[in-house]
Amino acid sequence: MTGTGGLRRRRAAAAALAFVAAAGLGGCVETAGDVSADAAGSYQFVRRPDAAMSGATVAILSVVGAPDTLGQTFDQDLDAAAAERQIALAPPTSAKYLVRGYLDAARVSSGSSVSVVFDVFTRDKQRAQRLTDTIVVAGSGDDPWAMVAPATLASIAGKAADDLAAYLSNTPEAAPGSALSYAQ
Numbered sequence: 001m002t003g004t005g006g007l008r009r010r011r012a013a014a015a016a017l018a019f020v021a022a023a024g025l026g027g028c029v030e031t032a033g034d035v036s037a038d039a040a041g042s043y044q045f046v047r048r049p050d051a052a053m054s055g056a057t058v059a060i061l062s063v064v065g066a067p068d069t070l071g072q073t074f075d076q077d078l079d080a081a082a083a084e085r086q087i088a089l090a091p092p093t094s095a096k097y098l099v100r101g102y103l104d105a106a107r108v109s110s111g112s113s114v115s116v117v118f119d120v121f122t123r124d125k126q127r128a129q130r131l132t133d134t135i136v137v138a139g140s141g142d143d144p145w146a147m148v149a150p151a152t153l154a155s156i157a158g159k160a161a162d163d164l165a166a167y168l169s170n171t172p173e174a175a176p177g178s179a180l181s182y183a184q
Helices: 003-040 070-084 150-168
Strands: 056-063 095-109 113-122 126-140
Touching: 056 070, 070 095, 070 150, 095 150, 113 150, 126 150
Parallel strands: 056 095
Antiparallel strands: 095 113, 113 126
16 A cells, blocks of 8 residues: 555656656747747847958849839839948859848738848758848728838838848858847
8 A cells, every 4th residue: 555655756756757848848849939930030130240241142032022113112222222231232143142022011900011021041042041020101091002102112121121131241151250149
């Protein structure tokens, strides 16, 4: 017969085992969350002032999702913003990084929510980073794109270029040091 002391020891052992298992699984979940967060672009990079941006060349392959006229304007605004931020644009055949961009506008209660997503790929077409931003534009109407003024589009392109420059400045090709710089 086991008695009360044996039952307590078995319960304590079971509780300890459950704690150890939960702690181990918790570590796995956290690691998976870190990987997922990184792949989803939840880390915000800070541009390194000591980075040599010319080494991290990039080709912007496409930015899709906006109506044609706005899409063309965005492409021009992005090219200008990239030049201002010293992003080294190159042809796809020689660029170290390839970018595919996506724009989306959705109606929200206060106006329009415009999202931009940049998927940054290595030369061998492996996704290295996803950069995302959303800007809310005040306005009314049924068409969320109709609320996006040219100045707003330029601002969105500028923010996207800031994000891209910050990421590129933390790549091995641009950063003289090995530590990445994340926002706190």
